[in-house]
Amino acid sequence: MPILSDNELKELGFRKVGKNVRISTKASIFNAKNVSIGDNVRIDDFVVISAGDGGVDIGSHIHIAVYTSLIGKAPIVIKDFANLSSRVSIYSSSDDYSGETMTNPCIPDKYKNVENEAVTLERHVIVGCGSVILPGSTLADGVAIGALSVVKGHCKPWSIFAGTPLKYIKERKKNLLELEKLFVDLLCQ
Template sequence: MESSFYSNREVKRLGFQSIGNNVLISKKASFYGEKNISIGDNVRIDDFCIISGNIKIGSFVHIAAYSSIFAGDSPIVINDFVNISSRVSIYGKSDDYSGESLTSPLIPDKYKNIKDESVIIEKYVIIGTGSTILPGCTLFEGSAIGAMSLITSSTKEYTIWAGIPAIYLKNRKKNLKIFMINLKSQ
């Protein structure tokens, strides 16, 4: 029976900048600019994900089905123990919607005003289904983003955010750090 994930040998042939151990990548995921994408250990990327640009994925990261990560020249950095639920979109690059410039990948750059900024997702972050992260945001350690949220600015450590645009709801417990210590000692 054929697997829906690439074999280890097939993953290594995809041409990533670097690739860790125990990486599961769906054969239905799409990558653009593989030489600029690095992936750590214990990572799973599910069906129909699109990953493009200057991207660094840490270890123990899950990117669920239909998620998309679009970086420009500035990197998108996803640190360890991050969970990206299905249909999440992360943008490091975006058009200017003000009307002061044109938009579209078909328009020459001199007529556009592109926002190209890093997105940093620190350790222990979870992003709920259908959420969107915009350029220049940092999701600080332990942040939890509720489903269908729009992140337009950086979060604070161990806090829960939700809404459009997302707002701070309450603090998040730090018990998960204990589990991480136990996991590393196995």
């Protein structure tokens, strides 16, 4: 995967960009001035990041796989050690589907009723391929979302969820926290 050089990253004009950031030359980033990226982040081919006024904040040690999209006016926050599998879609904005108003970005705001709510993925969240995360969702520390799931609302920490509608499956193990400590200690040497 060809990646953007350090100079190309600077030219995009990110709000902040850390060390060892690998972004595919085939990724599309809109409003980079509203995007912050931590250290050790990989963003693969055909990822779309369209940051609205609320911005997109991507922490450290994060992988965003092919064909994933992060789109919306409200903030999207992805904290350290998160992993987004391929074709994940995160929306912090969504049209009103009821028929009460018109839809789509080609229509002036006065004819629409767009929901704009922050989306937060806390530390160690993993989202399976093809999943959709809707405005107002919070995935607490350690949440795992199974493939092809739709998330709307709050997911309690260290839990595994899957499906449409989303269902609690079981508790997620926390062994990875010990591995995180070993990993971070090794980095500090």
